[in-house]
Amino acid sequence: MTTTRTAVVTGAARGIGAGVAKRLAEDGFAVAVIDLDEAACKPVVEQIEAAGGKALAVGLDVSDEQAVQAGVARIAEGLGAPAVLVNNAGVIRDNLLFKMSAADWDTVMAVHLRGSFLMTRAVQGYMTEAGWGRIVNLSSTSALGNRGQANYAAAKAGIQGFTKTLALELGRFGVTANAIAPGFIETEMTAETARRIGMDFEDFKRAAASQIPVARTGKPEDIAHAVSFFAGEGAGFVSGQVLYVAGGPKA
Ligand code: NAP
Numbered sequence: 001m002t003t004t005r006t007a008v009v010t011g012a013a014r015g016i017g018a019g020v021a022k023r024l025a026e027d028g029f030a031v032a033v034i035d036l037d038e039a040a041c042k043p044v045v046e047q048i049e050a051a052g053g054k055a056l057a058v059g060l061d062v063s064d065e066q067a068v069q070a071g072v073a074r075i076a077e078g079l080g081a082p083a084v085l086v087n088n089a090g091v092i093r094d095n096l097l098f099k100m101s102a103a104d105w106d107t108v109m110a111v112h113l114r115g116s117f118l119m120t121r122a123v124q125g126y127m128t129e130a131g132w133g134r135i136v137n138l139s140s141t142s143a144l145g146n147r148g149q150a151n152y153a154a155a156k157a158g159i160q161g162f163t164k165t166l167a168l169e170l171g172r173f174g175v176t177a178n179a180i181a182p183g184f185i186e187t188e189m190t191a192e193t194a195r196r197i198g199m200d201f202e203d204f205k206r207a208a209a210s211q212i213p214v215a216r217t218g219k220p221e222d223i224a225h226a227v228s229f230f231a232g233e234g235a236g237f238v239s240g241q242v243l244y245v246a247g248g249p250k251a
Contacts, residue, residue: 008084091108
């Protein structure tokens with residue numbers, strides 16, 4: 001890479017997004033660290049800068065059209081035209097169907113689907129103009145169906161259809177789009193699930209690991225490694241794919 005390219009990672013103040021932001025910085029990208037609370041992005045930015053990288057904290061809600069437009073313009077000006085987008089911001093509002101509120105359905109759709117759509121639409125112009133871009137969307141093994149997650153499973157399956165369509169529309173401009181579908185990753189999101197079902201997180205992780213072929217739960221770095229592959233120069237012929245990163249086969 002001759003000039004520094006800019007990568008944009010949403011939901012990057014913690015968890016998988018923070019791991020992805022740090023890995024892309026190690027890979028040589030300048031990184032926009034987006035999350036709801038700008039102050040919460042600062043520690044990730046400071047870690048990247050301390051390691052010699054370049055980063056910018058941006059507070060915005062990915063489901064807010066105006067905020068997304070303004071935030072992406074700020075990133076393009078402050079850091080450089082976005083060349084990589086990782087749609088990672090996510091929430092869960094789990095419940096069995098008969099107890100699921102319409103508000104919890106809408107929230108999950110807004111963050112995962114509307115958020116990914118708005119962010120992608122806002123950055124695609126920079127990528128097509130440059131004739132190079134990489135879009136990586138976070139799906140989940142829950143896309144295959146998961147009890148208590150009708151909203152989340154539908155959104156994560158939707159992300160896969162969205163990704164394949166982006167690959168079809170943007171390929172001719174040098175832009176690839178792929179999805180990563182993680183299994184159990186140790187983050188605040190899985191800790192929250194453990195709390196909801198009244199289980200100690202360590203016991204919850206042990207129980208999950210016993211069902212995973214590689215006999216362990218995943219870490220943000222496992223997902224960051226896959227993002228790094230899709231974002232790389234060499235992955236230009238890989239597009240429209242869904243990669244399950246779950247310690248075993250899923251389909
Ligand atoms: P996490 O620890 O809960 O982090 C998600 C981040 O997204 C949080 O910092 C959150 O901010 C932010 N966020 C939420 N809504 C947002 C919005 N509207 N705009 C901007 N940022 C927003 O979750 P994670 O486990 O790292 O998950 C990251 C992604 O991987 C998600 O898309 C998730 O669905 C997916 N995934 C995770 C797992 C897993 O096992 N952990 C498995 C499969 C897929 P706040 O803290 O302010 O809410």
